[in-house]
């Protein structure tokens with residue numbers, strides 16, 4: 001298939017608001033693929049090449065001084081091959097080799113194709129919302145049940161492979177795609193409730209758990225082999241030897257845990273999130289120890305538990321990993337849950353999670369089965385642009401333009417972001433220095449006084465509330481926004497939505513989701 005066909009299809013997809021028409025366009029593209037083209041094409045469509053990170057930035061890509069092809073001849077296989085060669089380049093002279101490869105690719109693309117390639121290679125393609133549509137398109141093209149396709153994708157953590165099995169295998173092959181111990185599963189996500197009582201009202205009898213402000217970990221053990229994944233399914237096993245050691249010592253052969261990791265100070269109080277992430281994200285210093293707090297178990301010794309109710313999973317968790325469970329209480333009593341939430345806050349944690357006891361583990365889904373309750377308003381927003389600082393901050397990128405996710409395209413392109421405010425507060429010199437380098441590499445254009453950037457950096461913002469706004473397209477602006485921390489562990493597709501912020505307006509007008 002020609003790469004140009006991807007461009008044409010994406011233009012059709014973004015050119016319509018009708019979900020049905022999007023699914024149709026993608027399904028007809030998928031039907032035309034050879035088996036070997038399925039995984040590369042899914043990677044293009046989701047701006048997640050199957051080769052992983054390609055390691056080339058926007059500047060390098062947009063600075064190619066070449067004459068593009070007049071007509072489309074580049075094939076899907078050629079682009080896939082170029083990506084494979086790109087990640088294989090290393091050692092002496094790699095910059096020149098990379099430049100030659102990119103020039104060649106740019107010359108063989110039409111201008112439109114190259115523009116698309118840049119967006120794929122930098123991940124700028126805004127396809128957060130496309131994944132859901134794509135899953136439906138795979139189901140349509142393969143004539144399979146959409147739920148079966150979604151389930152396979154979430155459990156295997158691999159959309160491309162799922163699409164290939166759906167399109168080229170039998171229904172049984174698709175049903176057989178499931179948990180594999182050692183391969184990351186899309187984590188279950190939480191919605192928001194305003195109060196513990198509201199959450200219990202939705203969940204009924206629930207497991208009320210400390211909500212720790214650390215980093216999500218999914219730990220797999222097969223025999224003596226242990227692997228640890230982040231919430232984006234990056235493998236961080238080598239960074240957390242203490243967690244590996246603990247899980248290796250448990251009385252099981254095969255297991256998958258879901259949990260949070262956090263560092264504690266000498267008094268047993270949680271250290272700030274930044275400390276955990278510094279330790280979690282770095283290859284270095286082990287002086288800050290991390291410990292796991294498990295809150296779920298997805299598999300044990302040959303038995304998948306994802307379709308079992310939470311109470312059954314918690315029984316298994318207690319049986320195999322009691323010392324490493326997150327503090328929790330099972331109750332349907334508002335007063336008991338409230339006391340527990342107060343204890344969580346007093347111990348320095350963010351709040352509580354309230355989880356319905358009968359709910360199954362819905363990988364990759366944000367439902368009402370898990371509800372987070374946090375007393376302080378903090379939101380995970382996406383940086384859309386950044387302004388140059390002045391005075392003491394001259395030479396640094398300072399004021400951040402903050403966007404909320406707009407999955408349904410209520411205020412713009414579906415899957416895009418709506419600006420809701422700016423802030424330069426809460427930034428330490430360390431963060432200023434870091435973000436200056438970080439955003440310089442992600443420049444995609446201009447904003448007044450600064451640059452527009454690839455919308456893939458998530459920042460946690462504390463606010464006092466929101467107000468109605470005529471200036472911002474979503475009709476809502478943040479009040480007293482300040483930076484708490486960068487959330488390098490969170491993909492932009494999991495940032496908070498414009499709906500969540502609008503729900504905070506006086507007389508809130510949207511369902512809270514978070």
Ligand code: AMP
Pocket residue numbers: 190209210211212213214215216217231259260295326353372514
């Ligand atoms: P948020 O990132 O605010 O959407 O909250 C969800 C995150 O809270 C999860 O991805 C976990 O990393 C974290 N978390 C902390 N404690 C718990 C818990 N008891 N159950 C589930 N998630 C938790």
